Amino acid sequence: MSAAPPLTPLEHGSLAHLLPPSWKSSVTAWLAEDTPSFDYGGFVVGEHVRTATLWGKSAGVLAGVPFFDEVLAQTGCTVEWHTTEGQAVAGGGSKTKMATVTGPVRGILLGERVALNILARCSGVASRTRAVVGALRQAGYAGRVAGTRKTTPGFRLVEKYGMLVGGADAHRMDLSSMIMLKDNHVWSRGSIADAVAAAKSVGGFSLKVEVEVQSEAEADEAIGAGADVVMLDNFTGEGVRVAARSIRERWAGKKQFLLEVSGGLTAENVEGYVCNDIDIVSTSYIHQGVPHVDFSLKINV
Numbered sequence: 001m002s003a004a005p006p007l008t009p010l011e012h013g014s015l016a017h018l019l020p021p022s023w024k025s026s027v028t029a030w031l032a033e034d035t036p037s038f039d040y041g042g043f044v045v046g047e048h049v050r051t052a053t054l055w056g057k058s059a060g061v062l063a064g065v066p067f068f069d070e071v072l073a074q075t076g077c078t079v080e081w082h083t084t085e086g087q088a089v090a091g092g093g094s095k096t097k098m099a100t101v102t103g104p105v106r107g108i109l110l111g112e113r114v115a116l117n118i119l120a121r122c123s124g125v126a127s128r129t130r131a132v133v134g135a136l137r138q139a140g141y142a143g144r145v146a147g148t149r150k151t152t153p154g155f156r157l158v159e160k161y162g163m164l165v166g167g168a169d170a171h172r173m174d175l176s177s178m179i180m181l182k183d184n185h186v187w188s189r190g191s192i193a194d195a196v197a198a199a200k201s202v203g204g205f206s207l208k209v210e211v212e213v214q215s216e217a218e219a220d221e222a223i224g225a226g227a228d229v230v231m232l233d234n235f236t237g238e239g240v241r242v243a244a245r246s247i248r249e250r251w252a253g254k255k256q257f258l259l260e261v262s263g264g265l266t267a268e269n270v271e272g273y274v275c276n277d278i279d280i281v282s283t284s285y286i287h288q289g290v291p292h293v294d295f296s297l298k299i300n301v
Contacts (some may be wrong), residue, residue, distance in 0.1 A: 001111055001224065006147055006161065009013070010171055011268045013078070013185055014134050015066075015068040015085070015161060015165060016207050017159075018164075018205050019157070019161075020157075021040065022159060023067075024070055024074075025082075025113075026154075026157065026272050027067065027070045027074060030072060030114050030118075030281065031064075031071065031074060031075070031110075031114055032293030033225060034113060034114050035110065036045040039106070039110060041106075041109055041139055041158065042106035042109065042110055045105045045106050045109060046104075046106060047104040047105070047106055047114070048103050048105055048260065049104060049105070050101065050102075050103075050104075050105040050108065050299055050300065051081060051100055051101065051102045051299075051300045052100070052101045052108050052298055052299045052300060053100055053101075053247070053297070053298055053300055054097075054099040054100070054101065054113075054296075054297050055087075055096065055097060055098065055293075055295065055296045055297075055298065056080075056089035056095065056096040056097075056098045056211075056293070057090070057091070057095055057096075057293055057294040057295060057296060058089065058091045058293055058294035059088070059089060059090065059091025059092060059293075060091065060097065060122060060123050060124065060126070060127035061086060061087070061088060061089070061090070061124045061127045061165065061166060061167035061293070062083060062084075062085055062086065062087050062088075062118075062119075062126075062131050062166075062293075063085060063123045063126035063127075063131075063160065063161065063162045063166070064085075064118050064121075064122030064123060064158060064161065065081065065085040065119075066109065066121045067118045067119070067158060067161075068099075068115045068118060068162075071111045071115040071118065072086050072101055072103065072107070072108070072111045072115055073112050074111070075103070075104075075106075075108070075110045075111035076103050076104050076107040076109035076292075077102060077103025077104070077107045077108055077111065078101070078102050078103060079099050079100070079101050079102075079123045080087075080099060080100045080101075080102070081098070081099045082097055082098060082099060082100070083098055083099075085094075085165060086126070086165050089293055091124070095113065098164075099294070101297065105299065107301075108119075108297070108299065109110070112297050113219075114296070116193060116252075116296070116297060117281060117294050118158055119122055119293075120133060120160070120292035120294065121155070121158065121159070121292055121298045122158050122161060122162040122165070122299075123162070123163075123236055123292070123293035123295075124162070124290040124291055124292045124293050125159050125162030125163060125286065125289075125290055125295055126162040126163070126165040126166035126263040127149070127166065127290070128166070128285070128286050128287070128290045128291075129145075129162065129163050129165075129166025129167060129168045129286040129287070130166040130167055132145060132168075132267055132270060132283070132285065132286050133145045133167045133168055133265065134165065135267065135270060135271060136270060136271065136274060136281065138273045138294070139233075139271040140274055140276070141274045141275075141276065141281065142276055143276065143278055143279045143280055143281065143284075144169045144279060144280045144281070145167070145168045145280075145281050145283075145286075146169035146170070146260075146280050146282040146283075147163040147164075147167065147169070147170055147171050147172040147282070147284065147286055147287050148157075148171060148176075148230070148282055148283065148284040148287075149171070149172060149173075149174070149245060150284040150287070150288055151184075156173070159287050160173060160276075162287065163286060164285060166286065168286060169280070171282055173220070173273045178207060178208050178209075178210060178229075179199040179203050179208070179209045179210065180209075180210045180211075180231075181195045181196065181199060181209065181210065181211045181212065181227075181240075182212045183212055183214070183216050183233075192213070192218060192221040192225060192227075192273055193220070193221055193224070193225040194223050195211070196209055196211060196222065196225035196226055196227055197225065197226075199226045200226060201215050207227050208228040209226070209227050209229070210227065210228065210229035210230070210231060210260070211225075211227045211229070211230055211231065212231045212233045212262075213230055213231065213233065214233060214234070216243050216246060216247060217242070219247050220247070220250070220251075223247070223251055223257050224255075226235060227257060228257060228258065229257065229259075229260055230257055230258070230259055230260065231249075231260040231262055231279070231282075232259065232260065232261045232262075232264055233242070233263045234263035234264060235263070236262060237269070237272030237273045238272075238275075240273055240275055240278060241275045241277070242277055243262075244259055244277035244278050245277050247259065247274075248277050258279040258280060259276050259277065259278050259280070260278065260279065260280035260281070260282055261273055261275075261280070261281055261282070262281075262282040262283065265283040266279065266283075266285050267293065270283070270285075279299055298301065
C-alpha cells in the first residue's frame, strides 16, 4: 500500500509566519522602483479616504496575501479580505470580490500596480502547482512534488511562497540550503565519490548532499559515497520506474537515501513518471512561464 501523501504546508498553518525579517524591505524596494521620483497621479487625486474593491477575474488559486497587504500598508492603507489564501478564484467570465482596501486614495493608487503584479504572479505559480500536484495524486503518486531554483532573480521569495500555497515542496531555497552536486560539479572535481567527500567535509552533519546522476552506475557511486539524495536526471518515465526499482532492491537494508526525478516534466507527461519508488518529483514547470491570475483593483464610487 502506498504511503499517504504528505500534508500540504497550508494544512499546517499560516505561511506568512515563514517570511524572514528582511521581506518587507523587498516590498519597499519594489515600491521605490515603481515611483522613483514624483507621484504625479497622487498629486491629482489627493489624500481623502476612499475604499477600493479587489476583484478576481480569472480562474486560479489565491496566493501572495502577505505581500499584497504589506504593499498597501506601506502606502498607508488597510486590507480586509473576503476569502482566504489558497482558495479558488472562480473565473469563467464572472468576477469574484476578494478584498476591500481602505485608505488615502493617493495611497491606494500608489500601491495598486505593485500589489496586483505580485498577487497575479504568485497566484499563477500556486495555480499551476496545485494542478500538477492534483494530477500526480490522482494518478496515485504519494511522494513529494517540488519546485526548483530556476526562479526570477529578486522575486524568489514570492515564487517559492506560491509553490507552498499550491501544495508543493519549495526544494532548496538557495545554494546555501543544501549541497547539490550537478554534472558540472562532478566533472570539475573528477568523480562523484570525490565530490561527495569534499561536500561532506565542509557541510558537516546539518546539510544534506544531493547528487545528480545520469545512470544507475552513477547512482550506485553516489549512494556508496554517502549521498543523502540521488536525482535521476532526464530519465524517461519507463526508465525512472526500472532504475528506481533496481536501485531500491540493490541497496535495501544497506543505505538510507532519497530518490528524486527531474528534467523535462510538464502537465502533459508528468503522470508517466508516477512511481512510488521515487520520493521526490521536482520540476520548474510549476513556476516558470506560468499564466498570471487576473485581478483588478477599482475605486468604489
